[in-house]
Amino acid sequence: MINKKMLFSFLLFLLFTTTCFAENPLIQTNYTPDPAPMVYNDTVFLYTGHDEDHATGFTMYNYLLYSSTDLVNWTDHGVVASLKSFSWTPNNGAWAAQCVHRNGKFYFYVSIHGKGIGVLVADSPYGPFTDPLGKPLFFHSWNDIDPTVLVDDDGQAYMYWGNPECYWVKLKPDMISIDGKIDSLVPRMKTYQEGPWIYKRDSKYYLAWSSTCCPEGIGYAMSDKPTGPWNYKNSIMDGNSNSSGNQPGIFDFKGATYTTGFTNELWFSIQGGRSVRYERRSANLAKITFNPDGTIPKIPWFGVGNPTPGVPQVGSFNPYDTVQAETICWSKGVRTEACKDAGGGMNVDSIHNGDYIKVKGVDFGENGARSFDARVASATNGGTIEIHIDTVTGPLAGTVTVNGTGGWQNWVTKSCDISNVTGKHDLYLKFTGGGGLLFNFNWWKFYPVDQTGTEMGFKKADGNIRNMTIVNGTGKAISLQLNIPQLLSNEDLTFNLFNLSGQLVNTMSGINCENRNLIMNTAGTRSGTYVLKVLNGKQTVLTNIVNLQ
Missing domain, CATH: 2.60.120.260 (Galactose-binding domain-like)
Incomplete structure (x- = not known):
């Protein structure tokens, strides 16, 4: 077994390779196969599988979550779901999954090897996810792996999955039951292997997949309807002998289109060679474009030695928030x-x-x-x-x-x-x-530093953050006593209360700092731990923890 320290100590020469490789693989602190992106509230949520550090075959117990607002800096949210989230699963086999948002809920569809497709539901993309059924959504063969779901513009939801055949079925509006019979993809695509991903652009439907094992690339077909018929087009990415598998995940973000996939390059770098190919896979990201007719030009494989460039950063990163x-x-x-x-x-x-x-x-x-x-x-x-x-x-x-x-x-x-x-x-x-x-x-x-060269924010010259005292925190109100520097004494502030999943649950704006004693109405807010952020304009000047009783 590789020890914890060795796992992600890359070879020193990688420090001096091109910046593009410094962004692929996306995650260096865990092995992250089967990446499945979801865009929500201007954030990319990347749900991944988890190859264990010691894995030689498929050793997968849980699912991980990462998020990014710029596609290059990724925040680790840890384990978002696991086999223990279900009462009916074995001790191994947490295979590919996808999360979709609908009507204020988040539905996490997972494939449990040999047990079918399950579904978990949460009120937040961060979870907690629970099993509403207590059983698989369906299990009609051992081929039931790698689910992908599209909620179409008319509200109808479709699921696709399978290896070596691709199946599809309609979902009912509750998103936790199927509507009608299960059908096979017609005609069967000549390079289809597994890992389908459904995507819609304008009026065209795209079905991508992991193609022709092994090695697997990314193939795709197009259709005018989500039910087909599907017209095979080509490869988005050819396979490469340095990696057995792949897993597409196509998404739009801030005016561009991308696909995820995975490679073994992190593991190869750790072992210092390519002699042993264990199932220790890592999420990668590449940008894709479209021809005028909607087809997708082929892109290079994620890379060996001189890898494909990482995607450009979208925007910039704010260091003045926590x-x-x-x-x-x-x-x-x-x-x-x-x-x-x-x-x-x-x-x-x-x-x-x-x-x-x-x-x-x-x-x-x-x-x-x-x-x-x-x-x-x-x-x-x-x-x-x-x-x-x-x-x-x-x-x-x-x-x-x-x-x-x-x-x-x-x-x-x-x-x-x-x-x-x-x-x-x-x-x-x-x-x-x-x-x-x-x-x-x-x-x-x-x-x-502000425009006159003086320090801004709730901070003294000795470096100690000026506190905001929480006098009382209940399910009805938070009483605040403010200790505000003279610099902000005439400014209007905004007070935002977030739960630990990052959801805004309350806000007060236009608060003049001359009022040193404030009451935030929290009627209807559940007891628990919250984060209170104080903003001067768009700048966060104070963050404090609030415990509501």
Whole structure:
């Protein structure tokens, strides 16, 4: 078995390869086969399978979730569902899945090897997902794997799946029962193998699939109707002998179209060669285009040695909001785990000397950053976070010293000054220290300099964040006492209350800071832990945890 540290310590030469490879595979902290994208609220949610670190064959127990607003920096949300989400599944076989949104609900269709297609339902894309049926949605043969679902413009939902045949069926409006009989794809496409993905563009329907095992590429057909007949077109991507499988996932995002897939390149880089091909697969992403007639020009395979360029960043990255440390474009050495700090979520762990995290396209603005906070915990002597610009050995903008905190989940916030950082850069957070594990890392945040060169935000010169005291938090109201710096005393603020899934549940806007005692009406809000963010315009100036009783 590969130890935890070895798993994602890439060969050193990869640090100096082209930037495009630094974005494929998308995730370096886990093996992520069968990626299935869903776009919701200007965010790409990427649901993946999970090849276990020690997998030699298909060893898959759960499903992972990552999200991105720019397609290059991905936030790890951990395990979103597992075989334990069902009462009727075996101990292995969490195969390909897809999540779709309809009528305020999220439906997660999964294939359980040898047991059929199941469905889980949640109120949020982050879960929690539960099984509404207590049994498979259907099981009509061992070929029932790799479901994909389209909710058409008229509201009718269709599901496609299967290996080596492709089947389809209508779903009822409840999305958890089938409507009518199961049919086979007619005619059978000559390269179809498994892993179908249904996609609609304008008035045309596209069915893509993993083609002609093995190796598998991505083939596709087109139709004027979701029920066919389907006309085979070509390959979107040819297979490559360096990878057995593939899995398309076509989606539109902010004016362009992309497809996911997977390769073994992460595993090959870890073992230092290609002699052993275990089922340790990793999600990749590529951009696709369309000819005037709607057909898709062929794109290169994701790449070996000189890989295809990673997709361009969509927009830029804001460093002045609280950023989860597990938001990563590229990393060396680190892993992630469930976090017990206020707010839960995930944190970065397995940090050793020389490891780092890269965040791409961070926009510090014309006036730049003044200071930096990091939320950290250490059961040892800690270490440092070196803040480098553009490369892992680039200009040093600041250094955070992390001391021991008495435990891996005993969290403190540490700060440092930042100098000479303006404009848009790749950000490298490099970890240094002695031998062994250094510390865990939960979140980070920069603070900007305003146009007159003074510090903005709820922050004192000594680096301590000015607090907002939660006097009382109940299911009916939150009483707030504000401690606001003079700089913002005449500004209007917005108070947004989010649940831990990131959903906005309450808001107050146009609040003048001269009012130091406020009441937020939370009638009807369930008890639990929430995040309260205070905004000055579009800039988040304070984040605080609120526990509603």
